[in-house]
Every structure is written in C-alpha cells, then in structure tokens.
Amino acid sequence: xxxRVLKAALLAGLAVSATLGFAGTxxxxxxxxxxxxxxxxxxxxxxxxxxxxxxxxxxxxxTVTFRNPPTGDxxxxxxxIQQTTAEKPDGIIVTIPDVxxxxxxxxxxxxxxxxxxxxxxGTAEESKKLGAMLHVGQPEFDAGKGAGExxxxxxxxxxxxxxxxxxxxxxxQRCEGFAAGLGVPLGDQMIDSGTxxxxxxxxxxxxxxxHQDTGAVLTLGxxxxxxxxxxxxxxxxxxxxxxxxxxxxxxxxxxxxxxxINFAIDQQPFLQGYLPVITLTNDLRYGxxxxxxxLSGPGFVTKDNLALVESLAxxxx
Amino acid sequence: MSTTIGADERVKHTSTxxxxxxxxxxxxxxxxxxxxxxxxILAGNTQMFALDGIMNWSTxxxxxxxxxxxxxxxxxxxxxxxxxxxxxxxxxxVFGLLAVYVGLPAWAAIGVTVLACGLIGAxxxxxxxxxxxxxxxxTLAFMFILRGLTIWSAITFNKQPVVSGIADISAGDPxxxxxxxxxxxxxxxxxxxxxxxxxxxxxxxxxxPIVDGIPMLIIWAIVMVIVGQWVLTRTRxxxxxYAAGGDPQAARxxxxxxxxxxxxxxxxxxxxxxLLGISQAVEFGSAASDRGLMKEFEAIICVVIGGALLTGGxxxxxxxxxxxxxxxxxxxxxxxxxxxxxxxxxxxxxxxLAAVIANTYIRRAITGER
Numbered sequence: 001x002x003x004r005v006l007k008a009a010l011l012a013g014l015a016v017s018a019t020l021g022f023a024g025t026x027x028x029x030x031x032x033x034x035x036x037x038x039x040x041x042x043x044x045x046x047x048x049x050x051x052x053x054x055x056x057x058x059x060x061x062x063t064v065t066f067r068n069p070p071t072g073d074x075x076x077x078x079x080x081i082q083q084t085t086a087e088k089p090d091g092i093i094v095t096i097p098d099v100x101x102x103x104x105x106x107x108x109x110x111x112x113x114x115x116x117x118x119x120x121x122g123t124a125e126e127s128k129k130l131g132a133m134l135h136v137g138q139p140e141f142d143a144g145k146g147a148g149e150x151x152x153x154x155x156x157x158x159x160x161x162x163x164x165x166x167x168x169x170x171x172x173q174r175c176e177g178f179a180a181g182l183g184v185p186l187g188d189q190m191i192d193s194g195t196x197x198x199x200x201x202x203x204x205x206x207x208x209x210x211h212q213d214t215g216a217v218l219t220l221g222x223x224x225x226x227x228x229x230x231x232x233x234x235x236x237x238x239x240x241x242x243x244x245x246x247x248x249x250x251x252x253x254x255x256x257x258x259x260x261i262n263f264a265i266d267q268q269p270f271l272q273g274y275l276p277v278i279t280l281t282n283d284l285r286y287g288x289x290x291x292x293x294x295l296s297g298p299g300f301v302t303k304d305n306l307a308l309v310e311s312l313a314x315x316x317x
Numbered sequence: 318m319s320t321t322i323g324a325d326e327r328v329k330h331t332s333t334x335x336x337x338x339x340x341x342x343x344x345x346x347x348x349x350x351x352x353x354x355x356x357x358i359l360a361g362n363t364q365m366f367a368l369d370g371i372m373n374w375s376t377x378x379x380x381x382x383x384x385x386x387x388x389x390x391x392x393x394x395x396x397x398x399x400x401x402x403x404x405x406x407x408x409x410x411v412f413g414l415l416a417v418y419v420g421l422p423a424w425a426a427i428g429v430t431v432l433a434c435g436l437i438g439a440x441x442x443x444x445x446x447x448x449x450x451x452x453x454x455x456t457l458a459f460m461f462i463l464r465g466l467t468i469w470s471a472i473t474f475n476k477q478p479v480v481s482g483i484a485d486i487s488a489g490d491p492x493x494x495x496x497x498x499x500x501x502x503x504x505x506x507x508x509x510x511x512x513x514x515x516x517x518x519x520x521x522x523x524x525x526p527i528v529d530g531i532p533m534l535i536i537w538a539i540v541m542v543i544v545g546q547w548v549l550t551r552t553r554x555x556x557x558x559y560a561a562g563g564d565p566q567a568a569r570x571x572x573x574x575x576x577x578x579x580x581x582x583x584x585x586x587x588x589x590x591x592l593l594g595i596s597q598a599v600e601f602g603s604a605a606s607d608r609g610l611m612k613e614f615e616a617i618i619c620v621v622i623g624g625a626l627l628t629g630g631x632x633x634x635x636x637x638x639x640x641x642x643x644x645x646x647x648x649x650x651x652x653x654x655x656x657x658x659x660x661x662x663x664x665x666x667x668x669x670l671a672a673v674i675a676n677t678y679i680r681r682a683i684t685g686e687r
Contacts, residue, residue, distance in 0.1 A: 044479050194648075197597055197601050198600070202376055206364070236523070236525065251481055
C-alpha cells in the first residue's frame with residue numbers, strides 16, 4: 001500500500017517535471033543567455049538586476065537564466081561559470097567579484113567562443129583583459145570618492161563605513177574611495193558589520209558611542225542601511241549625522257524623504273541587467289557593438305530628484 | 318544481633334563542593350568571568366560598561382540566548398536542528414507576508430506563524446523518529462527547504478526578497494509589542510529626568526534618556542532561561558529529557574516516552590527560532606529572506622561552550638545561556654575596543670576554542686570520565 005502511494009507520487013512528480021520541461025523549450029525561441037552573479041540569495045539589489053534583464057529579454061524575445069552561489073562562495077561561482085560554459089549558451093553575463101578567482105573561468109568561456117559581457121563588480125580594464133565584450137558597472141572607488149567629495153563639501157571630517165561585504169574587494173574600495181573623497185586616511189573607520197540585522201544595528205551604536213566625534217555614516221547597501229537607519233533613530237542621531245548609502249530600496253527612498261539619509265549612490269542595477277542583454281542581442285543579430293564599456297553609476301539620489309526614482313524603486317531603480 | 322542501619326549503598330554521598338564542581342555550566346561560568354575580565358581591562362574606560370553599552374551587548378547576547386535555550390534542550394535529548402537559522406528567516410517571512418500581503422492584523426499573523434512553525438518543528442521531529450535517520454541529515458534537508466521556501470515565497474508574493482511595511486501594521490497592536498517593543502520605558506524616562514542615568518547631549522532626542530527601556534528580547538531570554546532550567550532540573554519531564562538523550566533504550570525500558578520527548582523538543586527549538594524571527598521582523602519593520610544565516614551553528618557553539626555534550630544526555634540551560642552571553646560579549650566587545658575589526662573572527666574563534674577545551678578538561682578531571 002505504502003509502495004503504491006510512493007509510486008504514484010513519483011509518477012506525478014515525473015509528469016510535472018515533464019510538463020515544465022516542455023513549457024521551458026516552448027518558450028525559448030530566441031537566444032539563451034545566462035546571468036551569473038556572486039551574491040548570496042536575496043539582496044533586493046539583485047532583484048532589480050533581474051527585473052532589468054528579464055524586461056530586456058522579453059523585449060527582444062530571448063531568455064535569460066539567473067545563477068548564483070547560494071552562500072556567496074566564489075569557488076562555487078567558478079564551478080557555475082564552468083558548468084554554464086559547458087552548456088554553451090548564446091551568451092554569458094557575469095560579475096567579476098575577484099579577478100584572481102573567477103578570471104580563469106571567464107577566460108575559458110571566451111576561449112570557447114561564447115560572447116561574454118561583464119557587469120556590476122569588476123572594472124572595465126579587468127573585463128577587457130579577460131576578453132569580454134564590455135563591462136556595465138560602477139567603478140567602486142570612484143563612486144565612493146564622489147560620495148566622499150559631497151560629504152566633504154558638507155564639512156564632514158570623519159566617518160564610519162559599515163561594511164557587510166568584507167570578503168569582497170568592492171566593499172573595501174567603496175570605503176577607501178569615500179575616505180579619499182574626504183581627504184582622510186581610512187584607518188579604523190571601517191567595521192566588519194556581519195549580516196545579522198540586530199548585530200549590525202548594535203555594532204553601529206557601539207562604534208558611534210565610542211567615537212562620539214564621527215561626522216558621517218556610509219553603508220554599502222540595503223542590508224546595512226536599514227539597521228543603520230534604526231540605530232540612528234534609536235540614538236537620536238537621525239537627521240543630525242551625515243548619512244550616505246549605496247543602492248536604493250523603498251525604505252531608503254523614505255529615509256531620504258525624511259531627511260535621515262542625505263543621498264543614495266545609485267549604480268542603476270536596472271541598467272546593469274538590461275544593457276548586457278541588449279548588447280549581446282544586437283551583436284549576435286546585427287553585428288553591432290558599442291566601442292566602450294558603460295559606466296552605469298554613480299548616480300546620486302537626493303531629496304531633489306527623488307520623486308521619479310521613488311515611484312520605481314525596487315522594480316526598475 | 319542487630320546491626321545498625323548503615324548508609325544505603327545505593328546512595329553515594331558527595332561533598333557540596335564536588336557537587337558544585339560537576340555541574341555542566343562550571344566551565345561556562347569560568348569562561349564568562351574570564352571574558353568579562355578581559356574586556357574590563359581592554360575596554361573598561363569605554364562606553365562598553367555604561368548603561369547603553371550594557372544594553373547593546375545584552376541585546377545581541379539575548380538573540381543567542383533565545384536560540385540556545387531551545388537548542389540546549391534539544392541537544393540534551395541527543396538531537397540537532399540545523400534548520401533553525403533558516404527557520405528564523407522563514408518565520409519572519411511568513412509573518413511578514415501574512416501581515417503585509419494577506420492583510421491579517423499583526424496578532425493574528427503572529428498566531429498563525431507560531432502554529433505553522435511549531436508544526437514544521439513537529440514534522441522535523443517525526444521524520445527523525447519515523448525514519449531513524451540522524452537528525453543532522455533530516456534537519457540539514459530542512460535547512461535548504463525552508464531557506465528556499467522563504468526566498469521563493471517572498472519573490473512570488475511580494476516581488477522582492479524583503480517584505481517591508483511591518484512597522485505600520487505592528488504599531489499599536491496588542492501582541493506585537495511583546496516581540497519588538499521595550500519594557501519599563503516609564504521607569505527609564507523617570508530615571509533620566511532625575512539625572513540618575515545618562516541623557517542625550519546632541520541630536521533630535523536631546524534630554525531624553527539614552528536607554529529608554531529594556532528590549533523585550535532580553536526579557537524573553539531571561540524568562541526562557543528560568544523556565545527552561547526549572548523544567549530541566551526540577552520536573553519529571555526534565556529527567557525524561559536527560560534520559561532520552563543519555564540512553565534512549567534504557568529510558569524506554571523504564572517507561573519514558575522517548576519519541577514524544579524528542580518531538581516536543583524539536584517543536585520547542587523551532588518555536589525559539591520563530592520567536593527570534595518575529596522579534597527581528599517587528600523590531601526592524603521588515604522581513605528579509607536572508608535573516609538568520611549561520612544562526613544554527615552559532616546556537617550550537619553557545620550550547621557547547623555551555624558544557625553540553627554533542628552526543629546528548631549532558632548539559633544545562635544556564636550553561637547554554639552563559640555560552641550565549643560569552644558569544645555576544647566577545648562579538649560586540651571588540652567594537653568598543655580599538656582592535657582592528659577584521660580580527661574579531663580570530664578572537665572569537667580563539668576564545669571559543671579555549672572555552673570548550675577548558676570545559677572538557679574540567680569535566681573530565683572532575684567526573685573521571687574518559
């Protein structure tokens with residue numbers, strides 16, 4: 001009896017997967033692209049990238065699949081790139097979180113004749129060296145520096161960089177850029193915040209209570225920005241301390257409106273997802289390719305230009 | 318020929334000192350003293366031991382305590398639950414989706430979430446009992462299942478991996494403040510007015526007390542430690558927990574419902590994770606699908622520092638709570654010292670290792686076990 005139930009369940013499972021498989025092939029009448037990024041599941045940021053890439057794929061009639069190492073392990077990411085290369089898709093869109101680790105696998109994909117566009121982390125130079133067509137992204141150091149210069153103009157002399165991307169070079173570059181923009185050495189102004197909301201909030205409180213003269217806070221994304229907003233509200237510093245963050249979510253937009261956050265550094269993840277799909281398709285179908293890499297950021301979102309951004313935040317911005 | 322009634326051969330008399338020494342939490346107590354001494358020397362002149370500093374590391378420690386209470390009881394019955402970290406994220410997301418997407422009032426969403434997560438705990442336990450597979454394997458599977466469901470449900474129903482807008486729904490709710498609120502606010506406000514505790518000297522809250530109440534999570538942690546330790550050491554059920562983990566077959570022979578005890582502890586552990594998940598969602602006003610990453614291991618570490626054996630049958634709730642305090646204090650304390658912050662993992666690992674080695678050494682020396 002038990003056996004029969006089990007068999008029935010197995011059959012049902014097979015039927016479902018067969019249907020799904022069929023539906024999958026029926027949809028794929030255009031080019032097949034794979035987008036591989038380095039982040040663990042679930043930052044809002046990547047959802048916006050997905051929205052951009054999916055929209056572009058829909059517009060040109062291609063399909064794009066998303067892959068990432070579930071824990072953010074770069075060694076896993078290398079395996080994913082290798083496996084994707086073996087599948088020989090029509091194009092690969094990939095991030096360069098660390099050129100030493102993932103560079104080899106990307107070069108192999110290029111060598112196999114697969115068109116590759118790099119995006120998000122990494123630089124245009126790295127992208128070129130690996131043989132990719134072009135890079136769509138925000139130079140991290142420059143973005144941090146631009147933000148630091150804005151803070152300096154507001155009279156800021158010291159800051160706290162809340163870094164949740166500790167193993168990732170990009171985090172360090174952003175913090176260093178901000179320090180360079182301010183014209184001060186980074187020193188111990190950067191903390192490893194971890195990824196737990198309560199711990200982040202409490203570490204920010206601990207640092208600020210121990211460094212009373214801190215003039216500004218820089219967060220590297222929604223993961224650290226939201227607990228930091230709470231920490232500042234709790235300690236009554238919200239609105240009095242200069243607060244800059246990378247990337248946008250509805251909460252961050254609200255905080256800009258409330259005057260808690262001075263500005264968000266928008267690297268326009270929508271473009272980072274959208275443009276590579278269009279670039280690959282244009283090259284494959286019509287043989288046209290723009291000559292240079294694309295700087296998708298930094299764009300600065302402040303109270304003054306918030307209105308449009310806000311209506312699209314989390315979806316297209 | 319009457320002999321005097323000698324001492325009952327079944328009862329062995331031990332000195333009070335020895336009895337105190339063989340308690341599982343001894344190592345953790347030593348560790349706690351050492352860690353506090355360490356930070357008093359290194360950070361004694363900073364804000365760490367001011368009222369707001371104490372509240373700061375206590376809140377982080379309370380997070381670990383809440384999980385460690387459930388995990389210690391479960392581990393004493395000889396089982397693991399590796400799905401607890403995922404459960405933190407899952408429970409927050411279920412609560413968030415029910416409140417924001419379905420539109421239930423916060424108290425109802427909390428009720429449904431607690432029921433659903435308790436049920437998953439029971440399924441975990443029943444699967445372990447019925448299949449006879451190690452709980453390590455079964456709950457490892459649930460670690461992925463729950464994390465996957467969390468991300469999938471968030472993207473499917475909310476189009477984003479983070480559900481926000483919980484703050485508005487839980488404001489003024491009769492139950493939600495129990496999870497994200499603060500206790501004794503009026504007392505602290507009064508203390509501030511009297512100048513007995515520090516008040517803000519800058520910012521928008523100028524003149525208000527820096528510490529405006531005790532976070533509910535700390536209250537939960539204290540209550541749970543007291544109840545947990547009482548059940549474990551003062552009730553028949555507590556004996557069953559030790560028996561189920563020490564020697565399940567022998568326990569069955571003397572009539573302990575081993576399966577029921579284990580399943581109950583799986584439910585308790587799942588509910589502890591649920592408490593943390595809902596509390597974080599209410600406190601931060603959002604549920605994120607990556608909440609609770611690695612928390613299962615951190616809870617196990619706390620319990621092991623607290624003197625529990627990985628094989629079950631030995632350990633205590635107070636020990637686990639002390640382990641959690643050590644963990645929290647070390648993690649937060651380094652932010653008060655001027656130690657390079659990237660080194661904190663090195664410190665953490667070293668102190669953990671030292672605590673566990675000391676624990677094991679003391680236990681072996683005293684109990685004479687191998």
